[in-house]
Amino acid sequence: MKKTLIIALTLLAVGLLSIGVNAGPSGEIFVYSASGPEITGPIIELFNKTYPDIKVVKIHAGTPELFSRIRAEKGNPAADVMFGGDPLLYDREADLFEAFVHPERENFATLDPNNIWNPFTIFVQPLIVNTNLVKPEDYPETVLEVLENGPKWKANGGIALAAPNTSSTGWTIVSGIATAHGWDFIEKLMPYVSVTNGSDAMFNAVKDGELPIGWINEDLGYQWGSAGIGVKLIYPSDVVTIQMDAYGLVKNGPNPKLAKIFLEFLGTKEVHEVASQIVKRRSVRNDVEPPGGLPELEGLNLYYASEPRDVVTDRFNAIIDRGK
Numbered sequence: 001m002k003k004t005l006i007i008a009l010t011l012l013a014v015g016l017l018s019i020g021v022n023a024g025p026s027g028e029i030f031v032y033s034a035s036g037p038e039i040t041g042p043i044i045e046l047f048n049k050t051y052p053d054i055k056v057v058k059i060h061a062g063t064p065e066l067f068s069r070i071r072a073e074k075g076n077p078a079a080d081v082m083f084g085g086d087p088l089l090y091d092r093e094a095d096l097f098e099a100f101v102h103p104e105r106e107n108f109a110t111l112d113p114n115n116i117w118n119p120f121t122i123f124v125q126p127l128i129v130n131t132n133l134v135k136p137e138d139y140p141e142t143v144l145e146v147l148e149n150g151p152k153w154k155a156n157g158g159i160a161l162a163a164p165n166t167s168s169t170g171w172t173i174v175s176g177i178a179t180a181h182g183w184d185f186i187e188k189l190m191p192y193v194s195v196t197n198g199s200d201a202m203f204n205a206v207k208d209g210e211l212p213i214g215w216i217n218e219d220l221g222y223q224w225g226s227a228g229i230g231v232k233l234i235y236p237s238d239v240v241t242i243q244m245d246a247y248g249l250v251k252n253g254p255n256p257k258l259a260k261i262f263l264e265f266l267g268t269k270e271v272h273e274v275a276s277q278i279v280k281r282r283s284v285r286n287d288v289e290p291p292g293g294l295p296e297l298e299g300l301n302l303y304y305a306s307e308p309r310d311v312v313t314d315r316f317n318a319i320i321d322r323g324k
Helices: 002-022 037-050 061-073 088-090 144-147 150-155 168-181 183-192 201-209 217-228 257-266 269-279 309-323
Strands: 027-033 056-062 081-083 118-125 126-132 157-161 192-195 213-215 231-234 240-250
Touching: 002 257, 027 257, 037 056, 037 217, 037 257, 056 126, 056 257, 061 081, 061 144, 061 240, 081 231, 081 257, 118 168, 118 217, 118 257, 118 269, 126 201, 144 168, 144 183, 150 157, 157 201, 168 183, 168 201, 168 240, 168 309, 183 309, 192 201, 201 213, 201 217, 213 217, 217 231, 217 269, 240 257
Parallel strands: 027 056, 027 081, 157 192, 157 213
Antiparallel strands: 081 240, 118 240, 126 213, 126 231
């Protein structure tokens, strides 16, 4: 009897030890992201396989709205992680984030010296045309030609362009084009523009045939084209705007330990290979090959957002007001 009891207790101890060893981190994290499911879906799916006991709750909205929400929630943050958005936004709102030093940062092509943000991917905004509305002979080769054919686009609804106050992509496009061609060019373009509330609306307006032409993040446009949707990407020879997105740890978020696991995961080579080969975004990791099917950056005439968002928004809105 005594021997049997000892064996039973031993087996119980081994079982408990096994449970302790096998148990991984568990709980949930709240991730704010302006990126659509075509970007976050494959990454969160991989995270779920790696950490099956951590639930990722994603809250999707425009980048400006999400940063404003984090600001409003500063006293009692609801988010653990901000995933996406230009590094300049993190710099400007640095008091909302806690520094996070990624253990693989030596593999990143660029770094934040204050570690408020970590870089994720690089992507550009070519033109997109709906091939059911625009004939190949009418495809513009430059942004200048977009303006020259303004009346033609307007007759079919106009040029899709996201308002810079609701879209980081819209901010980048307007600022980049204004840097290349001047704000006078933007003012001349605006009578032919259909302003959308956010970048998703800009993208979908062309895809769905509501508008003939606009701008798009190349990864999404490539995915749509590969799926047989009637769209075509055009990289203008005079101006192609470019963005880098980042991610950060919300200060005093509800689940900081799990959030750091997610942030560390986002910077791994495995995730960046998914971002490159499946999502079709250009990784900031030096050891990850660029996605196939996209042009080399070196052959493009690239422009970043060169002015602060509030400056671009004010000038853009002033042009709209003058046109009323």
